[in-house]
Amino acid sequence: MMQGVERRRRVTVRTPERAGEYEIEVEAGALARVGERVRAVVGPYSRRAVVISNERVWGLYGARLSESLRLGGFEVYRWLMGEGERHKTLRTAERALEFLCEARFERSDVIIGFGGGVVGDLAGFVAALYLRGLAFVQVPTTLLAQIDASVGGKTGVNMRAGKNLVGAFYQPRAVIIDPETLRTLPQRELTAGWCEAIKHGAVGDRRLFDATRALLMSGEPLGETELLADLIAAHCAFKANIVAGDEREEMTRTDHLSRRILNFGHTIGHALEAATDYRRFRHGEAVGYGMLAAGEISARLGLLDRGELDELRAAIKLAGRLPRAKDLDFERILQALRLDKKSFGGSIKWVLLERIGRARIVDGQEVDRSLLEAALQAALKD
Known part of the structure; x- marks a missing residue:
């Protein structure tokens, strides 16, 4: 070219x-x-x-x-x-x-x-x-x-x-x-978008995760016009492939092409938005915190290596500063979680990580209150 x-x-x-x-x-x-x-x-x-x-x-x-x-x-x-x-x-x-x-x-x-x-x-x-x-x-x-x-x-x-x-x-x-x-775009909108980009790579494509991180590490990702357009198209292609196999997010599917893997970080992210009356977070910012918490849960369950969790945390930090969250009330977040629209049979299905680039859908019974509270405290402390 x-x-x-x-x-x-x-x-x-x-x-x-x-x-x-x-x-x-x-x-x-x-x-x-x-x-x-x-x-x-x-x-x-x-x-x-x-x-x-x-x-x-x-x-x-x-x-x-x-x-x-x-x-x-x-x-x-x-x-x-x-x-x-x-x-x-x-x-x-x-x-x-x-x-x-x-x-x-x-x-x-x-x-x-x-x-x-x-x-x-x-x-x-x-x-x-x-x-x-x-x-x-x-x-x-x-x-x-x-x-x-x-x-x-x-x-x-x-x-x-x-x-x-x-x-x-x-x-x-x-x-x-x-x-x-x-x-x-204001910086916060860019941060929200980069968090979603990191999510795509984290759940299904290690190369996409690395490419997103590399562009962020360049310091001025919007200045790399052709690389940015290539990356946007790559993210669209990733999601299009998921949608082609699972258009309506079939709740019984748990394989790696299930559309539900795209909910990584969203279960807690949506709860954070609801608990703050949709006034504190951009959607992607809440998902950033949600990914940190879901990554912490993954590590505490023995699914995800701590080194890969550190990679995830570092990538989210590259996306930009997230709004304060350590003052939020756990009970209010828990109440919002109970109303999650993606629950199945009365139980939340958690999207967790086995490694960067590979997600797993886990039954909510494996994530008890004490584990959830500890993971949230670790994620929201910054």
Whole structure:
């Protein structure tokens, strides 16, 4: 490849329960091509596109996206939601659905999720509900959304009892990723995304873990444009492979291709978010702590070598500083854990590590209260 010439990376997602397939495209400057790509996947009869986003993302990139969509022949509408997990609710979804009804959107029209994981989850959920399913395209703008949340068709909203308890599996027609949008992200959003990247490698691909760590060790990962785009595509390919084998996260599966291995760090991470009313942590930050705790549990059960746990801890530290957590009440965290949506037969199924690159699903009976409390104390002490 000639120096300075950027290239487009494509990852194909195949899902067993949906006819056909769709593509994830990763390319610097891809925002200018969104209209062209959306037109290609929704066909010639689609007239209108509604962009679901938030004020921050729209203020930075809304004009650029709108122009691209207009060049693609779409009449552009926008609907903006609040920032953060606390806005990912049924009430917010209801307001978005009322907007679509009042604007008389039709089945030939398209919804575009333009933002981070919160926006993408809610936009996909609304797309799944309105007229029993409207075409949906993901244009993720955060690192976490680009490598994880936009891939695989999980949509949903939070309830008071817990995170993502209401939702649907609804695959997009396409995912269009422009790594240039990462340059305007606050550091905490980048930290959240890097934690999810570390998770991918930790549960299923040692080489992906090492590549992610190496880019972080460079000191300026966003400055390595081509390496960054390659890594984003590699993470998308990793998750696409998991989704292809287990689209709907079958609860009885425990093999290494089960989609459930992607929940490493999420059981405790979701509990930390719920215990702080979704106000203290970015999702990936909570997952960072969740991985530290799950790694500690793995080591204390004799599954994971302490040296590999130290590698995991060092990689998470490279991702960035996590918010304080040592003041959190254990009982409140425990209460949130009991409401985990991934419990099976009344028991939490823990995703633990045998080694970096290999996960194991363990029955909750093996993780008693004293072990959980000790692991949390070790993870949250910094």
